[in-house]
Amino acid sequence: MISNESSPKSGASSPPRSRLYNRAMAYDEDLAYRIRELLVDESDLTEKKMFGGLAFLIRGHMAVAASGQGGLLVRVDPTNSDKLVAKTDARPMEMRGREMQGWLRVDADSVRTKRQLAKWVGLGTAYTRSLPAKRR
Numbered sequence: 001m002i003s004n005e006s007s008p009k010s011g012a013s014s015p016p017r018s019r020l021y022n023r024a025m026a027y028d029e030d031l032a033y034r035i036r037e038l039l040v041d042e043s044d045l046t047e048k049k050m051f052g053g054l055a056f057l058i059r060g061h062m063a064v065a066a067s068g069q070g071g072l073l074v075r076v077d078p079t080n081s082d083k084l085v086a087k088t089d090a091r092p093m094e095m096r097g098r099e100m101q102g103w104l105r106v107d108a109d110s111v112r113t114k115r116q117l118a119k120w121v122g123l124g125t126a127y128t129r130s131l132p133a134k135r136r
Helices: 029-038 078-087 114-129
Strands: 002-004 045-050 053-058 061-066 072-075 091-095 098-106
Touching: 029 053, 029 061, 029 114, 045 061, 053 114, 061 114, 072 114, 078 091, 078 098
Parallel strands: 002 045
Antiparallel strands: 045 053, 053 061, 061 072, 072 098, 091 098
């Protein structure tokens, strides 16, 4: 079940699902919806606005995000980052001018089909499931 960390606290009435996300957000809402569809059966899944986009976390770890810079941000095994960059259209995520091992950017054109998106979401969720749950 998905929880939305930006939704109202318990006791407050929840807005209709269609109004949970601000239309002015920088990330691609259609991409976020497509990711959500792929993760519908994932246990312990939360959504959180971060990095200017909408991240999907499993047991507290980010697996994948609809990036605020467009396309997808995917968390992968750091030992596989270079191999994935060499074999795909993915590129390393940069933060403050530094490449981040284990974090890849995938352009929107590379996740147009359900099959393309499912590949990257699968990589992100598989690696994230291998991590110990974060304490909350």
